[in-house]
Amino acid sequence: MGQDLLGVLFGDPFAVMNTIGLLAFALVGSSKAIREEFDLLGITVVGLAMAFAGGATRDLLVTRVPLALQSPIEIALGLLGVGLAIALSVVLTAPDTHPITLVADAIGLAAFTTTGAIVATDAGVSAFGVVAIATINAVGGGAFADILLDRSPFILFDDFYASCAVLGGSTYFLAGVVGVTGSTAAGLCAAVTVLTRLAAVTR
Amino acid sequence: MGQDLLGVLFGDPFAVMNTIGLLAFALVGSSKAIREEFDLLGITVVGLAMAFAGGATRDLLVTRVPLALQSPIEIALGLLGVGLAIALSVVLTAPDTHPITLVADAIGLAAFTTTGAIVATDAGVSAFGVVAIATINAVGGGAFADILLDRSPFILFDDFYASCAVLGGSTYFLAGVVGVTGSTAAGLCAAVTVLTRLAAVTR
Amino acid sequence: MGQDLLGVLFGDPFAVMNTIGLLAFALVGSSKAIREEFDLLGITVVGLAMAFAGGATRDLLVTRVPLALQSPIEIALGLLGVGLAIALSVVLTAPDTHPITLVADAIGLAAFTTTGAIVATDAGVSAFGVVAIATINAVGGGAFADILLDRSPFILFDDFYASCAVLGGSTYFLAGVVGVTGSTAAGLCAAVTVLTRLAAVTR
Numbered sequence A, B, C: 001m002g003q004d005l006l007g008v009l010f011g012d013p014f015a016v017m018n019t020i021g022l023l024a025f026a027l028v029g030s031s032k033a034i035r036e037e038f039d040l041l042g043i044t045v046v047g048l049a050m051a052f053a054g055g056a057t058r059d060l061l062v063t064r065v066p067l068a069l070q071s072p073i074e075i076a077l078g079l080l081g082v083g084l085a086i087a088l089s090v091v092l093t094a095p096d097t098h099p100i101t102l103v104a105d106a107i108g109l110a111a112f113t114t115t116g117a118i119v120a121t122d123a124g125v126s127a128f129g130v131v132a133i134a135t136i137n138a139v140g141g142g143a144f145a146d147i148l149l150d151r152s153p154f155i156l157f158d159d160f161y162a163s164c165a166v167l168g169g170s171t172y173f174l175a176g177v178v179g180v181t182g183s184t185a186a187g188l189c190a191a192v193t194v195l196t197r198l199a200a201v202t203r
Helices: A002-009 A013-035 A040-061 A072-091 A099-122 A127-148 A162-177 A182-201 B002-009 B013-035 B040-061 B072-091 B099-122 B127-148 B162-177 B182-201 C002-009 C013-035 C040-061 C072-091 C099-122 C127-148 C162-177 C182-201
Strands: none
Touching: A013 A040, A013 A072, A013 A099, A013 A127, A013 A182, A040 A072, A040 A099, A040 A127, A040 B040, A040 C040, A072 C127, A099 A127, A099 A162, A099 A182, A127 A162, A127 B072, A162 A182, B013 B040, B013 B072, B013 B099, B013 B127, B013 B182, B040 B072, B040 B099, B040 B127, B040 C040, B099 B127, B099 B162, B099 B182, B127 B162, B127 C072, B162 B182, C013 C040, C013 C072, C013 C099, C013 C127, C013 C182, C040 C072, C040 C099, C040 C127, C099 C127, C099 C162, C099 C182, C127 C162, C162 C182
């Protein structure tokens, strides 16, 4: 874990974005389960499902064992996000619609769009593949959480949510085309995704 | 792309069948979305989902990165099929039930049964594996499109649809047992699938 | 098949548990389909789906081609389980709720928890990965069968069903930590799972 923390501090963009995304999406998923009055097990399952489902699908698409099953840090970060949601629910009355949760969701969306774009680019897929995997990484967790919560996952496509990930993933690919890579490309991808999403939410 | 076109012209049976299947299923999926009055984005998403979902599942089952994410030609062919559906919808009043679409669906079913049988055989799976992967390749796209259109995907099993793929995949395997391979086996597989399907439709 | 039988007799724990699980879950899945008055094809499809879906998902998560598509023995065992269910349905009036079926379900759950834990440990995943893959292997078949039967698969989480697999998978991992491996660990894992499940059913 020490090595990974160093990776975060010294700027491995995948590690930074993955850490942010896991915390944010576990928090958001658990908040939704708290709103639906799930018990502690249910809150944990939905939080972890939202944190891990997108990245696991991404890993399967590039044919590697899902990171969430390999690294103990992943599960620790997910559980930390679940704990944060429970702490927030003590303080707030409607945690799932509170601005903190909406912002966390936008941040998680941006972080996972970026991890998806990084992994897809490293796997050498086509331009369409980069955008598709970035979007699946970003939206997969929320879609799976919605299924567990017995909501339709397709609202994600109505509400300018998946589209933000498409824009972010396209930004990452285009940045690479013009020679911008690494942390700068990751930052651009995350910025485009989070800003378009926050614009849609606050509209 | 030049090389792939040569491959098509000089008879790589996978390339021929894959090209036909992508065009046909993108056309059929988009026509269904047009009938449901989806917007342009929805029409494109359903068309591409129908064209790619079966092959992506096939590729995951033999643990390789989905072709649709690797090759720019795949997405170009899918978008061409979507465009054809939009052009048809201008001319026809009910494009999703028009004979052109029903025939295109039967042709796509046959083409993807064949690509599935080819890939499964190359991957060295069992006889059951060849038939299962051929059927999943053929039926997966339509099932996923039905989910996106909020229909039950299981009608595919009622309506002598998946059964045609089972017959075609079995034909490909049995052809190999008696020593018939390559383009001839692919042609037999496609012929059995498309003819049984057209017989069921026109019954 | 001779070699595999020798493997079973001389104690390859994966082969033993896999054989038991395939037979038991094909029997249970087919019994449910018989209760819903499915036709012979439907009974076979649901039985094979229940027998194979969990293991196929397990194999995809560790990125290998699903065993069910590679080994002809797998499909033979699945069909044998389907045949047993049909034979039982002639003798019993409500085969899906008969104690034989409930016990078979608990045995299948235990057997597949164990195969999942073995495969996950061999793949070198984390502690969380071992428990997650063991649980998915155990519960995946029943969940998929429930979807085919148009029931909600989430009842599996209400009813102290998945939890038994979590306990069994944890037992397998902890056994390894204290140096107990191979057939002994497999036996402990299966015993914990089947006993907790039978306790829940007979409560």
